[in-house]
Amino acid sequence: MRIPVAVAVALAATPVFAEDLVFTLINDSSHTIVEMNVSPIDEELWGENILTVDAVEPGMSGDITIADGLDVCDYDLRFVSDEGIEATKSQNLCEINTFTIND
Template sequence: MRTMLSAAGFLAAAILTTTAAQAEDLVFTLTNGTNSVLTRFYTSPVGVDDWEEDVFGKDVLGPGESVQLTIADGRTVCEYDMRFEFDEDSNLDTTEDSQNLCELGSYTIHE
């Protein structure tokens, strides 16, 4: 009986560890390699039709600046669509791109 309980406890711990590892937050560095202020940044897993909330909130990312971002959406995906919006005085258009952010670890937006 004790062996069965130990085995059951080990199995439960293994399942919980696997689940926690699969739902880790995605952390990456975003760098603004443009000459314009990046005012809004949206992400959404590839295949999802709606954008998540603006990651920056009230903050902005100036030219040449970098920021470490965390996507804590509880998903286990790595492929994300990204949308970049610039200051209204900028000559840059809204830009969209898709990348595997787990593999990259960092992303630089260029003009």
């Protein structure tokens, strides 16, 4: 089942050379994802929850757009399940079309 999980993390000033990062998030885990945070790999703090839906149930997928105005590809991703389980991963988001969450 495909749900809209479109997100936009917008900053006031967007450089002309920056492009939105768009990929499909696939929840292939047995956990319901209730929060997704991203930050450039060199940042110490997580950004806000970028999911625009309450939850991404197992087996669901949806498009994610990161429109932060930055000209970077490498991000840290953080996922939080409804049980409070956290998982993190670093990913070059410019090189992917899909990102799959597994157990």
